[in-house]
Structure formats: C-alpha cells, structure tokens
Amino acid sequence: SQQGEEDPQALSIQEGENATMNCSYKTSINNLQWYRQNSGRGLVHLILIRSNEREKHSGRLRVTLDTSKKSSSLLITASRAADTASYFCATEMGYSTLTFGKGTMLLVSP
Amino acid sequence: SAVISQKPSRDICQRGTSLTIQCQVDSQVTMMFWYRQQPGQSLTLIATANQGSEATYESGFVIDKFPISRPNLTFSTLTVSNMSPEDSSIYLCSVGGGGEKLFFGSGTQLSVL
Numbered sequence: 001s002q003q004g005e006e007d008p009q010a011l012s013i014q015e016g017e018n019a020t021m022n023c024s025y026k027t028s029i030n031n032l033q034w035y036r037q038n039s040g041r042g043l044v045h046l047i048l049i050r051s052n053e054r055e056k057h058s059g060r061l062r063v064t065l066d067t068s069k070k071s072s073s074l075l076i077t078a079s080r081a082a083d084t085a086s087y088f089c090a091t092e093m094g095y096s097t098l099t100f101g102k103g104t105m106l107l108v109s110p
Numbered sequence: 111s112a113v114i115s116q117k118p119s120r121d122i123c124q125r126g127t128s129l130t131i132q133c134q135v136d137s138q139v140t141m142m143f144w145y146r147q148q149p150g151q152s153l154t155l156i157a158t159a160n161q162g163s164e165a166t167y168e169s170g171f172v173i174d175k176f177p178i179s180r181p182n183l184t185f186s187t188l189t190v191s192n193m194s195p196e197d198s199s200i201y202l203c204s205v206g207g208g209g210e211k212l213f214f215g216s217g218t219q220l221s222v223l
Contacts, residue, residue: 033211042202043202044214097207
C-alpha cells in the first residue's frame with residue numbers, strides 16, 4: 001500500500017539549529033501532509049501540500065514537494081525545546097484515506 | 111476546524127475483557143476514522159465509520175474484534191474486544207480528510223495485562 005517513509009528515524013539537535021526531515025513515497029499522490037505527535041498523544045496537523053505545489057511555509061516550517069522524485073522534506077528553522085516530538089508524513093491518493101509513514105523522532109536539547 | 115473529545119485517555123485492562131472508546135466531535139461530520147498506533151510504530155487505519163451504515167474495515171481488522179458504532183453525525187465508539195497484550199496500543203479517532211487535513215482526538219493509551 002502507499003506509504004511515506006521518513007528519514008531519519010531519529011534526530012537530535014541543539015536549540016537554535018535547523019531540523020530537516022525527509023519523506024519518500026511510492027506512487028502518485030493527491031496531497032502530502034505533515035503531522036506532529038507529542039508524547040504519544042493525538043496528532044496535530046502542520047502543513048498540507050498538494051501535488052501541484054512545490055513549496056509551502058507556515059511560521060518556522062517549510063515543506064517542499066518533489067513529485068518527480070516522490071519525496072518531501074520538512075524543515076524546522078531555529079528549533080526550540082518545545083519542538084521535541086515525533087513527526088509523520090501522510091499521503092493521500094485521490095480523495096481516499098491517509099496513509100502514514102513511520103515517523104521521525106526529533107529531540108531538541110536546550 | 112473540528113474539536114474531538116476522546117475518552118478514556120488511558121486504561122489498563124485485563125486480558126479477555128473489552129474496552130469501549132468514545133469520540134465526540136463538536137460539529138457534524140460524515141466520516142470518522144479509527145486508527146491504531148502500536149508502540150513505536152506508525153498509525154494504521156482500523157476502519158471508517160459512516161453514520162447510518164456499517165463501518166468499513168481495513169485489511170487485517172474485523173468487526174468481531176473491533177465493533178464500531180456511529181449513532182449520529184457527532185459521535186462514535188470503538189470497542190476492543192477480548193483483549194490480549196498484543197492489543198496494547200494507542201487508539202485514535204479522527205475526522206476530516208477528503209483532500210483536506212485530519213483532526214485527531216487526544217488518543218486512548220491502552221495497556222493489556
């Protein structure tokens with residue numbers, strides 16, 4: 001089944017540094033979404049990027065999408081300890097259900 | 111946007127028993143989704159619940175094990191039946207999709223002894 005695969009699985013950085021997470025998928029998509037999960041609780045939506053878009057920004061977040069390479073990246077700039085969480089990409093084909101990747105665990109140390 | 115109230119937030123249960131998880135949405139929605147997240151893993155869709163019809167289950171999930179109710183457009187329950195330690199997971203309900211983002215409940219952390 002369609003699934004995003006995040007890379008790296010885990011990332012540890014210092015406050016103020018940038019964090020980059022990547023997501024690869026297998027087949028054509030309608031959109032790709034990024035979510036954050038704190039301490040195994042509910043997921044919070046971060047950004048949705050559609051297949052005809054190449055880049056989107058939201059505050060300190062920047063998402064790119066390369067449909068030719070079937071990949072996306074999430075950049076968090078000037079990271080904070082509060083950014084510590086797991087980050088998941090999710091892909092949607094057509095208007096069907098979302099399929100989630102395995103996630104990247106981000107640790108931001110003060 | 112949608113706000114989802116999910117309960118219980120966590121529970122510890124004995125094997126062989128059942129647990130019912132409830133989700134209440136602050137607006138009417140056509141579809142509600144139930145996900146399972148096993149320890150250290152990604153989210154896996156269990157089923158899609160539509161009001162007034164049987165839930166649609168994904169491969170590997172069956173109604174006898176995970177019965178779902180959807181009595182109206184703002185409420186749904188998921189029951190985890192005849193539990194075993196392998197059912198220890200976080201269970202999440204969500205709404206949205208269809209080309210737009212999902213909103214999630216806060217999750218139910220289930221431990222089965």
